Amino acid sequence: MTIGTEDVAAATDAPVAARAPSPEASRRVRDPYLWAVVCFALYAPFSLLKHWRLETYGYDLGIFDQAVLAYSRFQAPTSDIRGIGFNLYGDHFHPILATLAPLYWIHAGPATLLLAQAALLAVSVIPIARLAIGRVGRLGGNAVAAAYGLSWGIQAALAFDFHEVCFAVPLLAFGLVALAEGRWRATVLWTLPLLLVKEEFGLYLAMIGVVLLLRGRRRAGAGLIVVGLAAFAVVVGLVIPHFNPDHVNPYTVKFTSDSNGQPVGSGGLAERVALRLLKAPLLLFTPLVKVENLALLGALTGFLALRSPVALVAVPNLAMRYLTDYEPFWGPGLLHYNLVLMPVAFVAYLDAYPRLLASRWRLLRAYTLRSAAVIAGVAVVTAQFYPFQRALIHPGRALTLDQRARTGYELMARIPDGVTVEAANRLAPHLSDRCRVVQYPRGIVEWPTWVVTDTSDPFPNTVDGLKARVEELKRRGYRVVDERDGYTLLRSPRAD
Numbered sequence: 011m012t013i014g015t016e017d018v019a020a021a022t023d024a025p026v027a028a029r030a031p032s033p034e035a036s037r038r039v040r041d042p043y044l045w046a047v048v049c050f051a052l053y054a055p056f057s058l059l060k061h062w063r064l065e066t067y068g069y070d071l072g073i074f075d076q077a078v079l080a081y082s083r084f085q086a087p088t089s090d091i092r093g094i095g096f097n098l099y100g101d102h103f104h105p106i107l108a109t110l111a112p113l114y115w116i117h118a119g120p121a122t123l124l125l126a127q128a129a130l131l132a133v134s135v136i137p138i139a140r141l142a143i144g145r146v147g148r149l150g151g152n153a154v155a156a157a158y159g160l161s162w163g164i165q166a167a168l169a170f171d172f173h174e175v176c177f178a179v180p181l182l183a184f185g186l187v188a189l190a191e192g193r194w195r196a197t198v199l200w201t202l203p204l205l206l207v208k209e210e211f212g213l214y215l216a217m218i219g220v221v222l223l224l225r226g227r228r229r230a231g232a233g234l235i236v237v238g239l240a241a242f243a244v245v246v247g248l249v250i251p252h253f254n255p256d257h258v259n260p261y262t263v264k265f266t267s268d269s270n271g272q273p274v275g276s277g278g279l280a281e282r283v284a285l286r287l288l289k290a291p292l293l294l295f296t297p298l299v300k301v302e303n304l305a306l307l308g309a310l311t312g313f314l315a316l317r318s319p320v321a322l323v324a325v326p327n328l329a330m331r332y333l334t335d336y337e338p339f340w341g342p343g344l345l346h347y348n349l350v351l352m353p354v355a356f357v358a359y360l361d362a363y364p365r366l367l368a369s370r371w372r373l374l375r376a377y378t379l380r381s382a383a384v385i386a387g388v389a390v391v392t393a394q395f396y397p398f399q400r401a402l403i404h405p406g407r408a409l410t411l412d413q414r415a416r417t418g419y420e421l422m423a424r425i426p427d428g429v430t431v432e433a434a435n436r437l438a439p440h441l442s443d444r445c446r447v448v449q450y451p452r453g454i455v456e457w458p459t460w461v462v463t464d465t466s467d468p469f470p471n472t473v474d475g476l477k478a479r480v481e482e483l484k485r486r487g488y489r490v491v492d493e494r495d496g497y498t499l500l501r502s503p504r505a506d
Contacts, residue, residue: 041152042139046132049159053128056398057168059408061124061439064415068438068449069469071171073098075120075442078107082114091438091449093255100254103245104174106206119443123172130176131168134183134353135159141187141360142382150382157389158356161310163348165396171439173346178207182214183353186320189218190361194227198234205241209250212242213326214350221319294332299341304328306342306392307351311359312377312384318362323354344397359385414466417495424491424499425460434464434497451479461488461500 060066068091077087077098087098087107098104113122138158143151158164167173185200201218204211219234250259295301307324308316315321331339331347339347359381366378377384393399411419422440425431430446441447450463451471461483468476480498484490487503 039140041143041148042136042155045135045139045152045155045159049135050128050132052159052398053131053164053168054125056408057124057128058121060169061120063408063411064418064436064440066120066124066171066436066439067469068433068435068442068447070173071120071123072439072442072447072449074107074123074172074174075439076447078110078114078123079118079443081108081111082118091442091447094448096255097253100250100252101260102174103209103249104207106177106203107174120172120439127172127176128168130180131164132159134180137184137187138353138356138360141190141357145360145363146382153382153386154356154360157310157385158352160389160393160398161352161356162306162342162392162396163352165393165398166342166344167346167349169344169397170346173349174208175346175350178204178211178214178350179353181207182323182350183357185218186323186353186357187360189221189225189320190318190357192225194222194230197222198230201234202237205238209242209245210326210330212238212240212245213330214238214323215241217323217326221322224319294329297340300332303340303342303348307348307355309388309392310352310355310385312381312388314362314366314378314381315355315358317366318358320354320358320361323358324351327351414495414497417497418464421462421492421494421497421499425462429459429505432458432461434462434467435469436464436467437462451475457486457502457504459502459505461498461502463498463500465496465498 061071072091073089076089076091080087080089088095089098090096092098092101110123110126113126116122135155135158139151139155142154142158145151146154167176181200181204185197185204188194188196188200197218201215204215215238216235217238219231219236219238222231222234225231246259246262251257254260327347327350338345342348363378363381367375369375369378418437419440422437425441425445427444428446430448431441432448432450433441434450438447438449445460448458449470450461463476463480465473465476471479480500483500488500489503490498491501492499
């Protein structure tokens with residue numbers, strides 16, 4: 011896939027005579043929006059079918075459902091699944107979730123969150139496709155747009171419920187594309203709302219400020235650095251501990267603890283943070299799964315994204331994940347931690363593209379001209395390890411409920427609306443829109459009216475722990491209403 015003479019002129023800022031838009035140019039304008047429609051048509055059913063098959067979780071879909079439901083009632087974002095009356099600002103700072111409250115006035119429930127996430131991720135394709143078509147040409151640009159829309163980071167995030175970071179993806183896509191195009195005011199306006207997505211995005215904003223400084227925009231760059239770092243410090247050090255019931259930031263504690271939850275070092279917090287940073291050279295590349303994650307991230311764009319300073323925006327994400335001992339943070343698995351790196355990588359590639367074409371190295375110019383084909387090939391190869399491909403190859407499974415799922419629905423149908431339910435992880439998000447749901451088993455003080463367990467998914471306990479909890483409930487007078495396919499449905503004697 012190569013670019014034409016007209017595209018090279020545009021990419022290298024060569025003057026092009028003004029003229030009326032051609033039919034070809036008009037089609038190019040439509041292409042990004044078509045990609046957004048195609049991606050939404052893929053993302054939305056994929057997410058909804060996973061939810062229907064009981065493959066979503068109380069942690070985290072049920073938690074976010076309870077938070078947005080609270081917002082829709084003009085209440086603080088609390089989640090009983092996370093903890094009885096737990097204010098989620100004591101865990102993460104994500105006020106942008108309140109923008110979803112009006113959707114809950116139309117239809118409340120986890121499906122609304124999944125559809126909103128699908129729409130946000132689909133919209134992020136628009137600026138990237140537009141920039142790709144403008145710089146790489148229509149054929150190559152559409153290949154890049156497809157590779158972004160099907161990138162493994164997006165697939166992995168869609169495979170694991172809903173998360174607030176989905177808001178950051180279109181903000182980063184539009185903001186970084188504006189940066190690549192030299193539209194500095196738009197860059198600032200698109201990226202400032204990142205501060206409302208999650209506490210860590212203050213660091214992303216600061217890094218965007220660094221890129222602006224490198225582009226010679228001193229005032230805007232310095233402003234974003236100061237605002238980003240100040241917001242990060244205030245939210246992490248003051249806001250989250252204020253709302254946390256233990257008056258700590260749980261993720262600062264995690265950052266300074268080992269895999270067993272024991273503090274790193276014997277000094278205070280500042281000393282433990284310093285000790286963690288001193289170990290950074292080793293922690294950034296061990297164990298090997300971190301290198302695997304970096305390799306897959308680089309392969310997304312044929313490693314050409316590394317030629318752009320925009321790639322620096324990925325540093326906060328990778329550093330925060332790799333400097334902890336929390337293993338799920340490290341790899342490219344079916345989680346959401348790599349999601350925000352997708353727009354960063356693709357915009358960095360497109361930002362570097364014109365300069366790579368002008369390189370004095372002939373082989374680099376030749377490779378750049380063919381890079382869209384490389385990127386499309388990487389997308390195809392990596393797709394076999396991610397869920398879209400499996401869903402397309404086995405559509406029957408995606409459209410069929412197994413026996414256990416049918417049993418789960420039958421048992422949940424016996425639970426009345428408005429009651430307090432202690433629910434297994436996979437069942438919690440199917441009850442959170444009509445009941446007060448707490449996570450099973452949490453050892454809560456308040457004893458629920460109904461309990462539904464699932465021995466196939468013991469999170470956050472063990473199977474033995476689940477069985478012990480059932481026996482404890484029986485001793486307290488709970489009656490077994492139904493017990494099939496690994497589920498147990500119990501009812502409180504107070505409900506009689």
